[in-house]
Amino acid sequence: MKLTIFHTNDIHSHLNTYAKISKYIRDERQKLSHDSLYIDVGDFIDLFHPLTEATQGKENINILNESHVDVATIGNNEGITISHDDLNHLYDNAEFEVTCCNLFDLNGALPRHIKPHVIKEIKGVKVCMIGLTAAFQQFYEALDWKVTSPLLALKNEISQLEGEYDVLIVLSHVGIFFDEQLCKECPEIDVILGAHTHHYFENGETRNNVLMAAGGKYGQYVGKVELEIEHNKVINKKAVLVDSESLEEVNVDYEQIGKTLLNRIILNRSFSLPRRLYSASYTTDLLCESVLEHTDSDCAIINAGLIVKGKVDNQLTEYDIHQMLPHPINTVSVELSGSELKQIIYIAMSQSYMNETVIGFGFRGDVFGGYVFKNISYIESTGQYFVKGIEVQDHEMYKLGTIDMYTFGRYFPTLKEKEIKYYMPEFLRNIFEQKLLQNEKNE
Structure with a gap:
């Protein structure tokens, strides 16, 4: 069985660039004769864009819906640049699943619509995705959230899921140095989709048999991970990047819509x-x-x-x-x-x-x-x-x-x-x- 995973990270509301990325991913997925997923690894929203500012990120979620994203995690821009209430309602209309296992309210509950993990069964193979976000503790506390150690949270989540998955993918909006540590401490991970530090790997990087993949920032690249799975185990994996400069331009008016809303x-x-x-x-x-x-x-x-x-x-x-x-x-x-x-x-x-x-x-x-x-x-x-x-x-x-x-x-x-x-x-x-x-x- 083959599984293709398209991934983006740190778009930061560069919505004009993202428009052509979205079209590319939708077109490529239609061409495939096997299953695929599209995952976003956080900081998709950024309030520097007037449309994001005017809607407090909700229009970004509609754009992800139109892109048919399957699973996303939150970055610090989703977590600490909008109010507590706005984060709780950010994904009200999301048509995709959101995972993050290290962010809680003061009562110990995850933000609304966010799950500690997501498991999708594809042709009998259980693919588990766990999201993590960077621990900007003082900022989160000022907004009445509690962010915990991403490493401890992940290890705890993995231990609780033992025997419930076949493929393990971590959506890490924590940064490259953390991801390198994960490779050492959690070799059971199949793929780490990285973000936050705006790093990228042209062909992925494998450490301790864990594949790291990341796509830079602002939509510079679209990531694509190819998994080959036999007997419910990953037997081969590779990662490539597609330069968004090579993609077909798409005309959008997001800036003007935002300007009109902020009138x-x-x-x-x-x-x-x-x-x-x-x-x-x-x-x-x-x-x-x-x-x-x-x-x-x-x-x-x-x-x-x-x-x-x-x-x-x-x-x-x-x-x-x-x-x-x-x-x-x-x-x-x-x-x-x-x-x-x-x-x-x-x-x-x-x-x-x-x-x-x-x-x-x-x-x-x-x-x-x-x-x-x-x-x-x-x-x-x-x-x-x-x-x-x-x-x-x-x-x-x-x-x-x-x-x-x-x-x-x-x-x-x-x-x-x-x-x-x-x-x-x-x-x-x-x-x-x-x-x-x-x-x-x-x-």
Whole structure:
């Protein structure tokens, strides 16, 4: 018996590219004379796209339905960029099964419509698929979810399923290093379909007789795994990738539909919200002030590159704000001693990332830009630091408002070790919009 498994991962709402991938998979499956499955390994949604934003991912699920996907798992974008309630209802209309065995609500129940595993019987062969998602614990906790160790969750699920399956496929939205560990610790796995770290294998990679397959990011590739099964055991397996650049283009209007849905008017007067990367602007000052107020902090720091597009016009819509701030980035606050805050300000004042092109951390823009401050000042000649005009004292405590992008250790290593308070599910664009409306009301 032959079984072909088509797989995608980390599409991140690149829906124009996905349209031709979807057509390719549907066409190829029709040509086959044997059975096939189509599996998506998470981060199919990304709120940077206006259609995804407008529908909180539900239209993405309709698109997967149209693609005849069989099984999917969730990535961190499904898990932590929409609200608890929206995740619970994300798959209400799904015509496919969803599996993830390491995410629970506070009562220990899986999100609605999500199963710890899926078993499909194909010509007498029981194919078991188990989904896993990356354990962004603090983010999930802020949304009233509990995410557990993917390794322990998987081992527990496998032990409970002993004797109930013939072929074992893991849908791992955890990353390549985790998948390599799985190859060592769980040799009973036949195939790991990988995601999250945007890696890819042109012809798969086999370790400890476990085949790893992954397709990069943004629809770069379509994955295809071929299994040969005899006497209910996999006797041969191989993986290949198809470059989506080679696929036939499909005309879609997803962007325009999203723009139409986000047509709510925020400002109906003449305004100027410019984008400036290397000098202060009204836009970045307003955004930094909104972070300060939303986190109820003593001071705040952001970077100018968060403003992806400027807008000068006579009408501002929800779509315009989405285009200005497309990032799935939340605000955070952290308590710091004066000496720790000085270290943060010193690093920021050096502006060493100003021209850097940023990839990851939820950032959906291009250049980092200069740091922007609120209630912070510095006299270089004397080495004095001030918050609200008062000199910072080393042993006093200060509350800094900033963004979750800085908490991973890349920009301010000190923050990685600190207890962080996450303000979720509101994104920067949500609090920026509220600030604009508040200012409008007060004028």
